[in-house]
Amino acid sequence: MPPILEVRDLRVEFPTRRGTLTALDGVSFDIAPGEVLGVVGESGAGKSMTGAAIIGLLEPPGRIAGGQILLSGKRIDNLPYEQMRRIRGREIGAIFQDPLTTLNPLYTVGRQLIETMQTHLPLSDKEARQRAIGWLEMVGIPAAAQRVDSYPHEFSGGMRQRVVISLALCAEPKLIVADEPTTALDVSIQAQIIALLKTLAREKRTAMMLVTHDMGVIAETADRVAVMYAGRIAEIGPVRSVVKSAKHPYSAGLMASIPPLDRKVDHLAGIEGSMPRLSAIPQGCAFNPRCAHVFARCRIERPELLETGSTRAACWLYDPASEKQAPEVMRHV
Amino acid sequence: MASALARAFDSDLWWSFKRSPVTVASALVALVCILGALLAPWIAPHNPFDLATLNLGDAFKPPAWAEDGDPLFGLGTDDQGRDVLSAIMYGARISLLVGVCAVVFSTLVGVAVGLLAGYLGGTADSLLMRIADIQLTFPSILIALLVDGVVRAAVPREVHDQIALFVVIFAIGISAWPQFARTVRGSTLVERNKEYVLAARIIGISQVRIMLTHVLPNVIGPVLVIATLNLGFAILAEATLSFLGVGVPPTQPSLGTLIRIGNDFLFSGEWWITIFPGIALICMVLSVNLLGDWLRDALNPRLR
Amino acid sequence: MFAFILSRILQAIPVMLVVALISFAMFAYVGDPVSIMLGQDFTEAQRTQLIKDLGLDQSFLMQFSTFIGNAAQGEFGLSYRLSRPVAQLIGERAPATLELAICAASIALVVGVAMGVYTGLYRNSWLSRAFLTFSLVGVSLPPFLIGILLILIFSVWLGWLPSFGRGEVVQFGWWSTGFLTWSGLKALILPAITLGLFQLTLIMRLVRSEMLEVLRTDYIKFARARGLGNRAINFGHALKNTLVPVITIAGLQLGGIIAFAIVTETVFQWPGMGLLFIQSVGAADIPVMAAYLMLIALVFVGINLVVDLLYFLVDPRLRVGRGAAGGH
Numbered sequence: 001m002p003p004i005l006e007v008r009d010l011r012v013e014f015p016t017r018r019g020t021l022t023a024l025d026g027v028s029f030d031i032a033p034g035e036v037l038g039v040v041g042e043s044g045a046g047k048s049m050t051g052a053a054i055i056g057l058l059e060p061p062g063r064i065a066g067g068q069i070l071l072s073g074k075r076i077d078n079l080p081y082e083q084m085r086r087i088r089g090r091e092i093g094a095i096f097q098d099p100l101t102t103l104n105p106l107y108t109v110g111r112q113l114i115e116t117m118q119t120h121l122p123l124s125d126k127e128a129r130q131r132a133i134g135w136l137e138m139v140g141i142p143a144a145a146q147r148v149d150s151y152p153h154e155f156s157g158g159m160r161q162r163v164v165i166s167l168a169l170c171a172e173p174k175l176i177v178a179d180e181p182t183t184a185l186d187v188s189i190q191a192q193i194i195a196l197l198k199t200l201a202r203e204k205r206t207a208m209m210l211v212t213h214d215m216g217v218i219a220e221t222a223d224r225v226a227v228m229y230a231g232r233i234a235e236i237g238p239v240r241s242v243v244k245s246a247k248h249p250y251s252a253g254l255m256a257s258i259p260p261l262d263r264k265v266d267h268l269a270g271i272e273g274s275m276p277r278l279s280a281i282p283q284g285c286a287f288n289p290r291c292a293h294v295f296a297r298c299r300i301e302r303p304e305l306l307e308t309g310s311t312r313a314a315c316w317l318y319d320p321a322s323e324k325q326a327p328e329v330m331r332h333v
Numbered sequence: 334m335a336s337a338l339a340r341a342f343d344s345d346l347w348w349s350f351k352r353s354p355v356t357v358a359s360a361l362v363a364l365v366c367i368l369g370a371l372l373a374p375w376i377a378p379h380n381p382f383d384l385a386t387l388n389l390g391d392a393f394k395p396p397a398w399a400e401d402g403d404p405l406f407g408l409g410t411d412d413q414g415r416d417v418l419s420a421i422m423y424g425a426r427i428s429l430l431v432g433v434c435a436v437v438f439s440t441l442v443g444v445a446v447g448l449l450a451g452y453l454g455g456t457a458d459s460l461l462m463r464i465a466d467i468q469l470t471f472p473s474i475l476i477a478l479l480v481d482g483v484v485r486a487a488v489p490r491e492v493h494d495q496i497a498l499f500v501v502i503f504a505i506g507i508s509a510w511p512q513f514a515r516t517v518r519g520s521t522l523v524e525r526n527k528e529y530v531l532a533a534r535i536i537g538i539s540q541v542r543i544m545l546t547h548v549l550p551n552v553i554g555p556v557l558v559i560a561t562l563n564l565g566f567a568i569l570a571e572a573t574l575s576f577l578g579v580g581v582p583p584t585q586p587s588l589g590t591l592i593r594i595g596n597d598f599l600f601s602g603e604w605w606i607t608i609f610p611g612i613a614l615i616c617m618v619l620s621v622n623l624l625g626d627w628l629r630d631a632l633n634p635r636l637r
Numbered sequence: 638m639f640a641f642i643l644s645r646i647l648q649a650i651p652v653m654l655v656v657a658l659i660s661f662a663m664f665a666y667v668g669d670p671v672s673i674m675l676g677q678d679f680t681e682a683q684r685t686q687l688i689k690d691l692g693l694d695q696s697f698l699m700q701f702s703t704f705i706g707n708a709a710q711g712e713f714g715l716s717y718r719l720s721r722p723v724a725q726l727i728g729e730r731a732p733a734t735l736e737l738a739i740c741a742a743s744i745a746l747v748v749g750v751a752m753g754v755y756t757g758l759y760r761n762s763w764l765s766r767a768f769l770t771f772s773l774v775g776v777s778l779p780p781f782l783i784g785i786l787l788i789l790i791f792s793v794w795l796g797w798l799p800s801f802g803r804g805e806v807v808q809f810g811w812w813s814t815g816f817l818t819w820s821g822l823k824a825l826i827l828p829a830i831t832l833g834l835f836q837l838t839l840i841m842r843l844v845r846s847e848m849l850e851v852l853r854t855d856y857i858k859f860a861r862a863r864g865l866g867n868r869a870i871n872f873g874h875a876l877k878n879t880l881v882p883v884i885t886i887a888g889l890q891l892g893g894i895i896a897f898a899i900v901t902e903t904v905f906q907w908p909g910m911g912l913l914f915i916q917s918v919g920a921a922d923i924p925v926m927a928a929y930l931m932l933i934a935l936v937f938v939g940i941n942l943v944v945d946l947l948y949f950l951v952d953p954r955l956r957v958g959r960g961a962a963g964g965h
Binding site (some may be wrong): 423467470472476478479481482483485486487536541564569572573576577578579592596599600602603607608611615618619622623626 | 655780800893918921944
């Protein structure tokens with residue numbers, strides 16, 4: 001089946017007073033219909049930026065400086081505002097992080113649902129209202145027929161995120177970009193929201209790009225996962241392979257920092273140092289200053305995504321040509 | 334406090350100053366206005382208060398570039414034969430004096446009240462802030478007018494003429510203190526609960542000293558901004574009061590007084606008597622306001 | 638709703654009492670009303686009689702409550718300057734000020750909000766920059782100078798519009814209106830612009846900054862992400878949220894118009910309450926000043942009440958009890 005979303009070599013730049021910053025560089029991945037792609041990484045790695053670029057809502061002065069984004073095989077990164085607007089909500093839905101601030105406080109949730117549906121679908125007021133109630137029921141809002149006329153502040157945080165999900169889904173898009181949909185919620189609510197997203201995505205055959213820094217959420221929900229570091233994809237592959245046997249030293253470190261549930265540990269492995277600022281990304285592999293396996297080539301040449309078997313990783317360790325060069329420090333490979 | 338000022342005027346501020354041509358221009362205009370006003374007795378072409386040099390024959394001369402202008406009187410003369418340019422320079426002196434004094438006065442009152450309210454908290458705080466709230470409900474020009482009117486009624490006319498300048502300063506100053514008090518109170522509340530203040534209290538430093546040495550330096554930045562923005566307001570308020578005829582005494586005409594006097598001759602065609610003082614007033618206030626705007630943005634972009 | 642209005646009215650009472658106290662203190666303690674009212678020649682008996690008539694021999698509380706009782710009935714005694722009942726003087730001049738204030742407020746609101754929305758939406762267009770520069774000049778120009786400049790241009794040089802007075806007025810009972818005659822309308826133009834300009838620039842700057850603030854919020858981004866049209870986002874979602882803070886400040890600003898009318902009325906010799914007030918300040922005519930102060934306080938309290946009600950209508954968060962608001 002052809003992918004619903006293809007991102008090809010995406011590059012996003014921010015012109016600033018002190019020169020142009022490259023926030024995303026050479027990001028490529030695709031998402032198949034009905035597939036959930038998890039995107040993980042530290043804050044500032046470019047996860048949310050990728051989502052914003054796909055829905056065409058990069059914060060100015062940020063701009064797409066290279067590459068392509070294709071939705072169902074058609075380019076959408078260069079569409080005029082009005083055409084892109086018709087795609088937003090209709091073909092790509094979005095879920096934001098904080099449900100307390102994503103809903104307009106002055107309109108009832110019903111009105112916000114109805115206006116979204118009527119923007120994209122030819123519905124009468126009555127039909128739209130019926131559907132709005134239906135959507136609220138579907139996302140698990142009790143007494144939806146009455147709650148449809150409530151204002152956002154009359155819902156709890158978890159319920160509001162359910163409303164946000166219904167708003168993202170109500171025009172039946174083929175793809176959902178969910179940016180940290182559970183981060184702002186209580187831990188007890190997070191699981192419910194994830195379960196809801198998962199169920200709805202499966203029922204509606206909606207593909208999803210799930211941006212989060214929570215590996216637990218990814219392991220639970222995603223089919224495949226992309227690990228991002230300093231505006232680039234470090235590794236991408238099936239979720240099982242990445243979690244169990246990450247190939248890139250960064251993703252390996254990231255996975256090692258997840259506390260296991262089945263046994264007690266005294267110490268969690270961390271990664272020394274911190275992610276470079278966008279203005280000071282080192283030459284070669286961006287991870288090289290923190291990498292335990294660094295060797296000369298890593299400091300000069302930037303690695304592309306290379307086949308490693310189960311996943312693809314941007315790491316010279318997996319280039320057959322590198323084998324002649326011995327890593328400076330060999331701990332385990 | 335010196336260190337706080339030094340911190341405020343570090344290189345960032347200077348850099349943002351040089352980068353903004355409007356700011357540099359308004360600083361120049363402000364400088365010209367202030368120097369012209371301060372040095373009026375020495376650099377003004379005539380002394381408008383020296384009756385000996387006044388000649389009624391010189392009355393109503395249009396500006397020098399007009400058809401029957403006199404090069405002696407660059408901006409023309411008024412009904413008494415006074416040189417308009419000199420009158421403006423002397424008038425700006427009074428305007429500036431009243432403006433600066435009023436701002437200093439309201440700053441002192443406002444900062445003191447704000448520190449007290451923020452530091453003491455409780456009933457004192459709510460009482461002081463309630464008063465500030467009630468006063469803020471009314472336009473300050475109305476407050477200033479009322480204060481002026483009450484003083485006028487309370488003291489005999491001869492006494493009033495003598496103290497009129499102080500009355501105006503007091504009236505304008507008292508109408509602007511709540512703004513300072515509110516800002517200072519807010520910052521004080523934040524500072525008061527910080528650990529270093531707590532520590533200072535525990536080691537037994539007196540309350541007054543804590544306020545002056547620890548809390549005050551931290552609130553000085555916003556106060557400086559409000560004071561600058563208020564200088565423009567105070568000059569305008571004085572001009573308005575004087576224009577309404579209840580401001581400074583006619584023996585010490587400010588820009589507002591000159592505009593009021595000139596206004597009577599607008600219809601007979603002698604527009605310069607009122608328009609030039611008006612332009613001077615606008616230049617002064619606009620440049621001060623622009624400087625204040627810049628200072629606000631430069632010190633704290635989020636401060637409104 | 639009713640409880641809400643009632644609580645607001647109750648909150649306004651202390652403010653009115655404080656203002657009344659100040660007015661009363663001016664009345665009773667500033668200057669010497671007795672000698673002012675008696676003039677030059679009087680006997681001791683006349684003096685005692687007047688003190689008794691004015692109630693000045695009674696206790697403070699008695700005097701104050703009498704004052705409030707009288708004030709509530711619009712009774713403020715005689716003007717020192719004109720020896721006529723203050724209520725009558727103010728009543729004669731109120732229509733002129735109110736008509737002027739209504740026109741100025743309408744100009745300020747309509748034009749100010751429109752310009753604010755425009756400059757907020759099209760931040761970088763040259764027209765926005767022009768509006769902003771204009772607003773800065775508007776804030777720095779004192780109203781009396783604006784008036785003088787307008788008179789110079791439109792009355793003296795062009796001769797299009799009258800420079801003073803109300804023109805012909807039509808009398809409806811005690812209300813006199815300039816709205817119904819051509820000359821009355823023409824006379825309104827310059828004063829209304831003068832009075833409204835300052836508030837206009839303030840409202841414009843306020844709407845602009847609020848608009849910019851709101852356009853940055855998550856719910857506007859989310860509205861874009863839902864694919865809503867620009868019109869719906871800008872005028873439905875953004876403008877309505879902008880209204881909440883704008884209503885408060887604009888409300889207070891409009892109250893300011895009544896007070897600033899003092900200056901405008903002086904420039905244009907507009908026969909309203911402001912002109913009466915400034916003449917009274919000059920002549921230390923305390924009863925008129927006290928009455929005017931009370932009246933202005935009443936206007937402000939009224940405007941605050943209207944502002945609160947508008948809030949109530951615009952923002953649903955205020956309509957429910959506080960308890961329901963925060964259920965996380």
